[in-house]
Every structure is written in structure tokens, then in C-alpha cells.
Amino acid sequence: MSNIRLGVDARPLSWAQNRGVQRVARNLLRQIGENYAGEIELFLYSNRPFLYIPPSSVTRTLFGTQLRYCLRDLPRAVRKDGCDVFLGTGPAVIVRSCPSIYIVYDGPLKDWLPQWVPAVSKLSLAYAGARLAAPVRSTVTPRWASALVFNSETSKRELFTALPSARCKPSVVAYWGVDPEQPRLSRETSRKYVASRLGVNTPFLLYVGAVSRPKNIEGLVSMYRHVRQLNSSVSLVVVGDKFWPGYDQDPLEGVEGVRWFRYLPDEALAALYGACQALVTLSWYEGFGLPVVEAMYQGAPVVVSDRGALPEVVGEAGLVVDPSDPASAAQVVSELLADTGTLESQRKRSLVRSERFSWEVAAEKIVSLLRGFTGAGKTSGR
Numbered sequence: 001m002s003n004i005r006l007g008v009d010a011r012p013l014s015w016a017q018n019r020g021v022q023r024v025a026r027n028l029l030r031q032i033g034e035n036y037a038g039e040i041e042l043f044l045y046s047n048r049p050f051l052y053i054p055p056s057s058v059t060r061t062l063f064g065t066q067l068r069y070c071l072r073d074l075p076r077a078v079r080k081d082g083c084d085v086f087l088g089t090g091p092a093v094i095v096r097s098c099p100s101i102y103i104v105y106d107g108p109l110k111d112w113l114p115q116w117v118p119a120v121s122k123l124s125l126a127y128a129g130a131r132l133a134a135p136v137r138s139t140v141t142p143r144w145a146s147a148l149v150f151n152s153e154t155s156k157r158e159l160f161t162a163l164p165s166a167r168c169k170p171s172v173v174a175y176w177g178v179d180p181e182q183p184r185l186s187r188e189t190s191r192k193y194v195a196s197r198l199g200v201n202t203p204f205l206l207y208v209g210a211v212s213r214p215k216n217i218e219g220l221v222s223m224y225r226h227v228r229q230l231n232s233s234v235s236l237v238v239v240g241d242k243f244w245p246g247y248d249q250d251p252l253e254g255v256e257g258v259r260w261f262r263y264l265p266d267e268a269l270a271a272l273y274g275a276c277q278a279l280v281t282l283s284w285y286e287g288f289g290l291p292v293v294e295a296m297y298q299g300a301p302v303v304v305s306d307r308g309a310l311p312e313v314v315g316e317a318g319l320v321v322d323p324s325d326p327a328s329a330a331q332v333v334s335e336l337l338a339d340t341g342t343l344e345s346q347r348k349r350s351l352v353r354s355e356r357f358s359w360e361v362a363a364e365k366i367v368s369l370l371r372g373f374t375g376a377g378k379t380s381g382r
């Protein structure tokens with residue numbers, strides 16, 4: 001019989017709006033469900049039908065508005081199921097009927113800066129909702145939580161600086177891993193795949209993530225234009241949906257050499273990682289940067305912004321640039337592309353670095369927090 005009943009706000013498993021958060025929830029809960037089936041019983045809650053259900057879990061679909069779900073239906077269901085601990089995997093929500101563990105994806109308010117939003121968009125309901133949600137997600141919910149899970153040392157440091165009272169709470173840093181569905185392909189296989197299936201034949205740089213202002217897409221395009229001046233054969237492949245807050249004018253539109261894909265399956269994405277000359281991410285801020293880990297897993301050289309947790313994630317395996325200086329970033333990228341020896345060296349470093357990121361380790365750290373609140377023994381059900 002299970003020792004711990006774990007209630008989970010599993011809304012990321014019921015919609016695909018945020019690919020990164022959905023993958024985190026799916027892989028984390030799958031790992032817990034498989035490795036600790038004899039110790040932990042999963043109760044998953046959402047206000048929409050589930051797109052994915054981890055093994056050996058109980059699901060509760062509580063239809064209703066977000067506000068009703070968070071304030072009434074979810075707490076009632078958690079209490080009725082007799083959950084010992086609650087885990088929030090997506091939007092900021094906790095319950096008060098049992099200890100609540102909250103996953104912190106970003107530092108306080110770093111994911112919400114008014115200058116990222118066009119003036120006309122500040123009159124929209126989306127802006128009003130985001131402005132209300134930001135302090136809840138970054139300060140109010142961590143203050144109420146019983147324990148915290150951080151996806152990087154950077155997020156942990158920034159939250160503790162902004163909210164010193166949170167330092168006394170139990171916490172762990174759990175790096176996210178690579179989706180088990182992502183195959184590891186050889187470079188030759190990757191090149192053939194992207195040429196035949198996606199029509200990408202020339203040497204290319206790759207960006208994977210949301211197409212929005214916080215990701216500094218205009219800086220990425222500016223950097224790419226500088227690279228093209230030195231090497232006109234290089235193209236830029238962008239994979240990611242266009243999210244709000246967006247742009248008055250699409251920065252990708254009309255740029256020679258740019259290919260944009262809204263969404264690609266895991267196999268196609270793995271092939272792009274394996275075939276690219278380098279993954280380039282010039283975000284203004286990242287609490288972690290899952291596409292960077294996925295790219296390193298395929299042996300892709302990585303060039304990242306010096307902001308947020310990106311330097312922490314790539315370590316010595318990546319090249320770090322200033323996102324506010326596209327010309328300087330382009331020089332770094334151009335020098336990398338021109339040196340075959342450096343490219344191969346960076347690919348090897350990426351492969352080695354990617355071994356540090358594991359869903360099994362992340363699940364183990366979170367389970368250790370659960371045991372601390374339930375008094376369960378340290379022997380897992382594996």
C-alpha cells in the first residue's frame with residue numbers, strides 16, 4: 001500500500017500552450033509514478049480533459065473557471081482524497097489542507113517587465129491578467145508554500161534575495177532533463193532527415209522557443225543578419241509558436257534565409273538539434289532553458305545569453321554572449337562556424353555536459369521533500 005498520497009495540480013498535462021512546462025510536468029510525474037509506485041500514489045487534478053496520464057495515477061477533472069478551480073474545487077478535491085502533500089507543477093496555486101510544494105520556474109518578476117509589452121497591448125485583458133498573476137507567481141505563492149523546488153541555482157538565489165523569509169523553507173534545486181521520447185541521432189542521420197523531411201539543406205543556426213519579446217527575437221534576427229554578411233550560405237531555423245507579448249511587426253517576416261516552424265514532433269526536433277551548426281539563444285531572461293539541454297544532448301554547440309540561468313546550464317560547454325550587442329554575438333558565432341576544430345570540440349563538450357541533467361535525479365530530489373513532510377521511510381518503492 002502506498003505511504004504517501006501526492007496531490008498534483010496537473011493542468012500542464014491538459015493543454016499544450018507552454019511546451020516547456022508541459023514537458024516538465026509529464027516527465028517529472030512519469031518518473032515519480034514509475035520509480036516510486038510502491039511508495040507514492042499520484043492524484044492528478046485539472047479543469048480540462050487530460051492529454052497525458054502518467055502510469056498508476058488517479059485523475060480528477062474538475063470542470064470550471066480557473067478562479068473557481070483554484071479557490072474552491074481543487075482544495076475540496078485534495079481534502080476529499082486525503083492527500084498528504086500537494087505539488088504545483090504549473091500555474092501558481094497551492095492548497096492549505098496539507099503541506100504544499102511549489103515549483104519555481106523563474107526568478108521574481110523576471111518574466112514580466114512592462115517594456116516588453118507594446119503600449120496598445122497594455123489596454124488588453126491579457127495584460128491586466130498577467131500583471132495580476134506576476135506577483136502571485138513570484139512572491140505570494142512562494143511565501144505560502146511549505147517547500148520550494150527550483151530548476152536552477154539562479155532562480156533560487158533571486159527568489160531568496162527578493163523574499164528573504166523563504167530561506168527558512170525546505171528547498172531543493174532539481175535540474176530538468178531531456179524528454180525520453182527524444183531519440184539521440186547521429187549527425188549524418190540528422191542531416192538526411194532535415195533535408196528530406198523539412199527541406200533544410202544549407203548549414204544553419206537553430207533557435208527553439210517562444211517567438212516573443214522576452215526571448216529577444218529581434219536581437220536574434222539582428223545577430224543573424226550580421227552573420228550573413230560574413231557567411232551568406234548560413235540559414236536560420238526558428239521553431240516555436242508566436243506568443244503574447246508579441247511584436248507590432250513580426251521580426252521574422254521578410255528576413256532572407258529564415259525558416260520558421262510553429263511546431264515539430266520530437267523526432268524532427270532531435271534531427272534539427274543534431275544537424276545544426278549551433279543552437280543560439282539570446283533571451284533577456286531564462287529561469288532554466290530546456291531547449292539548450294535538449295540541444296546539448298544531441299551534441300549541438302550552444303551559444304547563449306549571459307542573462308538568467310543560461311550560463312549556469314551550459315557551464316564550460318557553451319559560448320556566452322551579451323544579448324544587447326548582436327554584432328558582438330555575431331562575431332562569436334561567425335568565428336565558431338569558421339573553425340571546424342572548435343565546432344567538433346564544442347559538440348563533444350555539449351554531449352558531456354548533457355549527462356548532468358536527469359529526470360531520475362530531479363524526481364529523487366522532489367521525493368526527498370515529500371518524505372520530509374510525511375515522515376515516510378527513506379527506502380523507495382523501486
